[in-house]
Amino acid sequence: MTATKFTLPDADTPGATTDLPLIVVVLPTYNEADNLPAIVAALLALSLPNLKIIIVDDASPDGTGAIADRLVSHNPGRINVMHRQAPRGLGRAYQAGCRLALEMGAQFIIQMDADFSHNPDDVLRLLDAISDADVVIGSRYVEGGTLDREWNWWRRFLSWWANTVWTQTFLHLTVQDATSGFKCWRRAALEGINLDRIKSNGYVFQVETVYVAEQLGYRVIEIPIFFEDRRLGSSKMTFGVKLEAAWRVLEIRARHRGATRQISAASPTYTSQPHTENS
Numbered sequence: 001m002t003a004t005k006f007t008l009p010d011a012d013t014p015g016a017t018t019d020l021p022l023i024v025v026v027l028p029t030y031n032e033a034d035n036l037p038a039i040v041a042a043l044l045a046l047s048l049p050n051l052k053i054i055i056v057d058d059a060s061p062d063g064t065g066a067i068a069d070r071l072v073s074h075n076p077g078r079i080n081v082m083h084r085q086a087p088r089g090l091g092r093a094y095q096a097g098c099r100l101a102l103e104m105g106a107q108f109i110i111q112m113d114a115d116f117s118h119n120p121d122d123v124l125r126l127l128d129a130i131s132d133a134d135v136v137i138g139s140r141y142v143e144g145g146t147l148d149r150e151w152n153w154w155r156r157f158l159s160w161w162a163n164t165v166w167t168q169t170f171l172h173l174t175v176q177d178a179t180s181g182f183k184c185w186r187r188a189a190l191e192g193i194n195l196d197r198i199k200s201n202g203y204v205f206q207v208e209t210v211y212v213a214e215q216l217g218y219r220v221i222e223i224p225i226f227f228e229d230r231r232l233g234s235s236k237m238t239f240g241v242k243l244e245a246a247w248r249v250l251e252i253r254a255r256h257r258g259a260t261r262q263i264s265a266a267s268p269t270y271t272s273q274p275h276t277e278n279s
């Protein structure tokens with residue numbers, strides 16, 4: 001599938017990319033030394049000259065940060081690296097990366113894992129779908145979405161429970177896969193939710209941002225994905241992270257029920273308006 005929305009100029013034409021909307025992929029990494037070069041290569045191979053990558057590394061002990069620095073020097077102008085110090089956390093890393101993406105002038109911001117659970121080719125499908133939405137989620141739980149058979153029953157159960165029981169009971173979300181980490185945001189929607197009020201440190205960042213987006217009436221849609229088990233390295237999902245996710249869902253509801261949009265003045269040139277409940 002191709003991103004028909006973006007008519008790509010000849011990549012060899014000098015200055016050809018300047019009119020295209022900037023797409024920034026935020027890649028959080030913690031101990032992804034084995035995956036990072038391959039995922040970066042796959043993203044750059046998408047033939048989107050207007051796509052840049054921000055790697056947000058939390059001082060990975062396995063040297064992922066140094067690998068990221070090398071990737072920057074081998075791909076000038078395409079990659080940025082943020083080296084964060086402790087405390088680490090997926091939510092914190094995404095906050096930092098998304099802020100930088102907005103500062104860079106990104107019109108479309110993509111979040112994805114660096115371990116190939118999210119297929120880099122699906123970035124094109126997310127971009128196709130964003131023309132009808134403010135936020136697009138790569139979803140395991142809409143029709144056509146699938147989970148890798150390698151996931152054991154306990155992980156399947158926990159993910160199902162988190163999405164269809166826990167978050168639905170307390171947050172009444174429209175989306176089926178609120179914990180998905182594969183998303184594309186329109187700039188205006190990411191600005192509108194205002195990252196300053198997102199408080200989750202860990203994985204529940206995904207749920208908090210989706211809840212706020214829905215509360216504010218942004219149009220959030222899901223497209224089915226195949227979620228492959230990570231190829232290399234190991235999951236960082238710890239018991240503490242799961243616990244934070246469970247209690248934070250209750251806090252999220254209390255915190256954001258009366259949320260209003262907060263558009264910053266940082267992007268005066270961006271003209272597209274977010275969809276509202278009435279549009």
Ligand SMILES: Nc1nc2c(ncn2[C@@H]2O[C@H](COP(=O)(O)OP(=O)(O)O)[C@@H](O)[C@H]2O)c(=O)[nH]1
Pocket residue numbers: 027028029030031032056057058088089090093112113114115117230234235236237
């Ligand atoms: N920067 C940063 N990235 C993280 C952290 N924890 C996980 N990640 C990254 O977030 C993505 C998803 O994490 P992963 O361990 O694969 O979670 P799982 O898919 O739920 O098992 C991967 O790219 C990880 O490297 C963290 O504390 N900081």
Ligand SMILES: [Mg+2]
Pocket residue numbers: 113115117230235
């Ligand atoms: Mg993973």
